[in-house]
Amino acid sequence: MQTESVAQVRGRWMPGEDQLLGTASDAEVARKLGRTEMCVYQRRRRLRIPATRHVVPWTPEEDCLLGELPDQELARKFGRSVIAVAHRRERRNIPAPPRPNLKVWTAAEDALLGTMMDYELARRLGCRAYVVAYRRRRSGIAPFGRKARAWTRAEEMLLGAMSDQRLAKRLKRTVVSVSVRRKRKGIPIFKRKTHVWRREDDNILGSRPDEQIALLLGVTVLAVRHRRGRLGIRLGRRRITG
Numbered sequence: 001m002q003t004e005s006v007a008q009v010r011g012r013w014m015p016g017e018d019q020l021l022g023t024a025s026d027a028e029v030a031r032k033l034g035r036t037e038m039c040v041y042q043r044r045r046r047l048r049i050p051a052t053r054h055v056v057p058w059t060p061e062e063d064c065l066l067g068e069l070p071d072q073e074l075a076r077k078f079g080r081s082v083i084a085v086a087h088r089r090e091r092r093n094i095p096a097p098p099r100p101n102l103k104v105w106t107a108a109e110d111a112l113l114g115t116m117m118d119y120e121l122a123r124r125l126g127c128r129a130y131v132v133a134y135r136r137r138r139s140g141i142a143p144f145g146r147k148a149r150a151w152t153r154a155e156e157m158l159l160g161a162m163s164d165q166r167l168a169k170r171l172k173r174t175v176v177s178v179s180v181r182r183k184r185k186g187i188p189i190f191k192r193k194t195h196v197w198r199r200e201d202d203n204i205l206g207s208r209p210d211e212q213i214a215l216l217l218g219v220t221v222l223a224v225r226h227r228r229g230r231l232g233i234r235l236g237r238r239r240i241t242g
Contacts, residue, residue: 013043022049056080058088067094069130103131114141140177149173151181160187195219197227206233 020029021044030037044051062078066089075082089096112121113136119129136143155171159182168175182189201217210224217224228235 117144138176140180160190163190
């Protein structure tokens, strides 16, 4: 027993350990032997011992959903790999669902979004329900039966004043809804203006904390730090000239 423990410490494999290879997953064997999974994997490959594969049988319910949703979404739903889902679908000659963003939508069809359940509108339009749901979410339209939060005048005044991501977080809305609202109002996307540094701006660098100077000049703290470092000005050092 003592000899075996010493052998394990040195990394040597005992005959009894080799016999366990392939009898279970590499992770399970590693836990039993107190070794790493990579160590078990490399030893099994060196001895050309095939891995144990635990095949989880497919249920009729899973087979019925093949092709109804993208393989990636079904893989998350089933707890399987995307390759396994795609292979199962191809073996049953089920075509992959069309990408939701490939459908060409008309103005009349867009007007129907959110007026009924997604699956009902999908039947009417002859497409899949997830295609309708994808379009509705991209348009910032709430599901049928759920009242969408109306935009206030104060919220619309902020459109384009900052990035859509930042405004969405501030208003507790989705980025898509903010982007769609901004485009409908004809407001261009926010573009940060480049600050032109003047001599008087440089003169106050280092005279007070970077946060205060950033507020004073209307720039970011990172911009102040970058400018101060570029000019070789240390924090706390007054550099005021006439």
